[in-house]
Amino acid sequence: MYPIIEKKVMSETVKLMKIKAPLVANKAQAGQFIILRIDEKGERIPLTIADSNEKEGTVTLIFMEVGKTTKQLGTLNVGDAIENFAGPLGKPSEIKNYGTVVCIGGGVGIAPLYPIVKALKKTGNHVVSILGARNEKLLLLEDEIESFSDEFYIATDDGSKGHKGFVSDVLQKQIDEKEKIDMTMAIGPVIMMKVVANLTKKYGIKTLVSLNPIMVDGTGMCGGCRVSVGGETKFACVDGPEFDGHEVDFDNLMLRNRRFVKEEEHACKRAGVM
Amino acid sequence: MAIRKTKHEMPEQEPKERIKNFKEVPYGYDAKTAIDEAKRCLQCKDKPCMQGCPVEIDIPGFIKCIAEGDFDKAAEVIKAKNSLPAVSGRVCPYEEQCEGRCTLKKIGEPVAIGRLERFIADYEREKGVKNPKKVKSTGKKAAVIGAGPAGLTCAGDLAKMGHDVTVFEAFHAPGGVLMYGIPEFRLPKEIVKAEVEYIKKLGVTIKYDVVVGKTITTEELLDEYDAVFVGTGAGLPRFLNIPGENFDGIYSANEFLTRVNMMKAYKFPEYDTPVKIGDVVAAFGAGNVAMDSARTALRLGAKKSYIIYRRSDVEMPARNEEIEHAKEEGVIFKLLTNPTKFVGNDKGLLTQVECIKMKLGEPDDSGRRRPIPIPGSEEVIDIDTAIIAIGQSPNPLIPRTMKGLTVERRGNIKTDEDGQTNIPGLFAGGDIATGAATVILAMGAGKRAARAMDKYIKSKK
Numbered sequence: 119m120y121p122i123i124e125k126k127v128m129s130e131t132v133k134l135m136k137i138k139a140p141l142v143a144n145k146a147q148a149g150q151f152i153i154l155r156i157d158e159k160g161e162r163i164p165l166t167i168a169d170s171n172e173k174e175g176t177v178t179l180i181f182m183e184v185g186k187t188t189k190q191l192g193t194l195n196v197g198d199a200i201e202n203f204a205g206p207l208g209k210p211s212e213i214k215n216y217g218t219v220v221c222i223g224g225g226v227g228i229a230p231l232y233p234i235v236k237a238l239k240k241t242g243n244h245v246v247s248i249l250g251a252r253n254e255k256l257l258l259l260e261d262e263i264e265s266f267s268d269e270f271y272i273a274t275d276d277g278s279k280g281h282k283g284f285v286s287d288v289l290q291k292q293i294d295e296k297e298k299i300d301m302t303m304a305i306g307p308v309i310m311m312k313v314v315a316n317l318t319k320k321y322g323i324k325t326l327v328s329l330n331p332i333m334v335d336g337t338g339m340c341g342g343c344r345v346s347v348g349g350e351t352k353f354a355c356v357d358g359p360e361f362d363g364h365e366v367d368f369d370n371l372m373l374r375n376r377r378f379v380k381e382e383e384h385a386c387k388r389a390g391v392m
Numbered sequence: 393m394a395i396r397k398t399k400h401e402m403p404e405q406e407p408k409e410r411i412k413n414f415k416e417v418p419y420g421y422d423a424k425t426a427i428d429e430a431k432r433c434l435q436c437k438d439k440p441c442m443q444g445c446p447v448e449i450d451i452p453g454f455i456k457c458i459a460e461g462d463f464d465k466a467a468e469v470i471k472a473k474n475s476l477p478a479v480s481g482r483v484c485p486y487e488e489q490c491e492g493r494c495t496l497k498k499i500g501e502p503v504a505i506g507r508l509e510r511f512i513a514d515y516e517r518e519k520g521v522k523n524p525k526k527v528k529s530t531g532k533k534a535a536v537i538g539a540g541p542a543g544l545t546c547a548g549d550l551a552k553m554g555h556d557v558t559v560f561e562a563f564h565a566p567g568g569v570l571m572y573g574i575p576e577f578r579l580p581k582e583i584v585k586a587e588v589e590y591i592k593k594l595g596v597t598i599k600y601d602v603v604v605g606k607t608i609t610t611e612e613l614l615d616e617y618d619a620v621f622v623g624t625g626a627g628l629p630r631f632l633n634i635p636g637e638n639f640d641g642i643y644s645a646n647e648f649l650t651r652v653n654m655m656k657a658y659k660f661p662e663y664d665t666p667v668k669i670g671d672v673v674a675a676f677g678a679g680n681v682a683m684d685s686a687r688t689a690l691r692l693g694a695k696k697s698y699i700i701y702r703r704s705d706v707e708m709p710a711r712n713e714e715i716e717h718a719k720e721e722g723v724i725f726k727l728l729t730n731p732t733k734f735v736g737n738d739k740g741l742l743t744q745v746e747c748i749k750m751k752l753g754e755p756d757d758s759g760r761r762r763p764i765p766i767p768g769s770e771e772v773i774d775i776d777t778a779i780i781a782i783g784q785s786p787n788p789l790i791p792r793t794m795k796g797l798t799v800e801r802r803g804n805i806k807t808d809e810d811g812q813t814n815i816p817g818l819f820a821g822g823d824i825a826t827g828a829a830t831v832i833l834a835m836g837a838g839k840r841a842a843r844a845m846d847k848y849i850k851s852k853k
Contacts, residue, residue, distance in 0.1 A: 373740030
């Protein structure tokens with residue numbers, strides 16, 4: 119069992135949990151994820167690692183309550199424990215000094231962006247961070263990310279904070295103003311990553327995206343997380359989760375992520391967590 | 393008294409009934425039938441059946457005990473070599489192994505060795521398995537990666553030799569393919585759990601949620617343990633690599649079966665993991681996994697379940713028993729039929745598969761006649777779900793992460809006969825070393841590796 123040792127409500131639907139999992143904490147690197155199963159009847163779901171602390175033996179997750187499992191997870195408290203917690207899985211982000219990097223996080227994608235921003239800053243990059251959400255209430259980790267950023271921007275759909283509009287508008291402005299952007303990292307809703315990748319492609323700016331498709335085992339066995347990258351089928355769990363955004367077939371990914379929408383609704387209703 | 397030429401019939405659930413449930417298909421022999429069947433054994437001096445057994449069970453020995461009505465002794469004889477008899481008594485390809493060499497085949501059917509092994513294993517389990525004797529500890533430590541048939545066998549044997557054994561399993565449950573792959577109606581999970589309990593009673597510790605290569609590295613295990621066994625299996629699913637394969641509704645057999653067997657999707661929504669299949673399901677391939685998939689689909693409520701295979705019936709790799717069971721249950725076999733394209737609708741849902749008829753040409757590298765497309769024979773089949781069951785490749789996690797390990801072209805770890813890899817102290821066996829094969833061959837490899845590891849550990853002072 120893996121005890122929950124800290125819980126924080128980040129926004130209406132986003133929660134932070136620190137989980138005691140020393141073996142995972144020992145190895146966790148930015149960009150990786152874990153698979154958890156809450157209890158004996160639970161589903162295995164992947165969640166990206168938001169932070170880890172080797173000394174404490176803890177792994178921090180920040181998750182949005184979107185399905186039955188994440189909603190159930192959100193009801194757990196300090197002192198409760200999770201039955202299974204395996205990781206760290208996937209390849210870590212390639213952290214090096216690229217030069218000027220633009221890090222874009224949308225919604226709950228802001229959480230997994232945080233360790234990457236931190237690591238990129240520490241390796242000497244000029245880090246430009248752009249966070250986006252539907253509204254101010256859904257923004258996360260603003261102070262934390264800002265503290266590791268050289269430039270920091272916010273975009274909200276409703277204009278409740280920062281630029282009124284999309285992260286891609288802010289990115290466009292950066293592209294127009296900056297002499298050179300060496301790399302863009304985008305994590306968020308598939309549609310956001312698609313828009314960002316389409317934009318940077320025009321300018322030939324290398325763009326990495328982190329994908330979070332449906333998975334079962336997370337170790338390369340089921341192929342449920344397969345995505346088409348450059349016309350080739352890749353498994354997000356072992357070949358990713360980060361891929362070249364210019365090569366990913368986002369439309370197929372969006373369709374595949376809707377595979378069990380009806381079943382998910384049914385499970386939520388039944389569990390009374392909707 | 394003349395010897396009966398045929399095996400005693402195995403009582404089974406009626407096909408019409410069993411496709412409505414996930415309960416085991418054969419019921420197993422009762423005591424009287426088992427004794428009568430055991431009496432058919434000629435007790436050949438040279439024991440040809442044993443030469444066909446990858447785990448070296450004294451087959452005439454345990455059958456003699458059954459014939460004499462001493463079932464406890466029979467269990468002891470089996471357990472001396474095989475720690476997972478209820479498993480192998482269900483899923484072994486006996487017809488190619490022990491039973492394939494039985495002298496009785498000269499006059500009729502062989503002794504039903506598999507059914508007798510199963511009978512004894514079930515007898516013992518139902519009665520309550522005796523705790524194994526404690527063995528004197530050697531004070532040495534061995535690590536086993538993967539709690540599948542190879543790893544469990546290796547771990548059990550090493551524990552019997554007195555070593556302190558820890559098994560590291562990536563999943564939340566033991567058994568490997570026995571748990572995620574083989575369906576409940578062929579191998580009840582309670583039975584796998586009971587056999588694993590026995591392995592634990594031998595002194596083996598199993599740690600779950602440890603993905604070796606990620607959570608800890610093989611190098612770290614080699615530092616901490618006196619010897620390490622890799623039994624991570626063939627878990628990497630192969631796809632057909634035809635257009636449209638990423639439509640919703642197309643599963644690898646691994647994903648489909650893992651959802652249903654290990655995650656118990658057939659009990660959704662009591663269990664959280666879903667699976668959806670629609671009305672018409674096609675499994676591609678004709679091995680045991682394809683049969684398992686097609687039969688599982690029927691039990692989940694499919695109105696039609698196809699096996700689509702590009703060669704003919706003689707080339708089908710599945711065991712005859714599985715093919716027969718599938719046919720009895722109404723699975724439709726479309727042979728010499730090769731899928732060329734999946735078609736979906738604007739919502740990304742699978743709707744059809746395009747196929748072409750094949751004919752057999754000259755033998756290919758595998759020795760089987762090569763299927764050749766017949767121009768103009770294209771056909772379109774309406775399907776809601778496709779399950780790709782054309783084989784698995786070795787799990788790449790350890791081959792990719794362990795530096796200096798010799799890996800062969802097909803991704804399998806290179807070993808000698810005893811499972812020794814090119815790295816001292818590191819052994820491997822089962823599908824990770826041979827490519828996808830059978831449960832019993834993996835068990836045999838685990839057994840040989842355990843012996844070699846024992847020798848290695850003792851030689852290393």
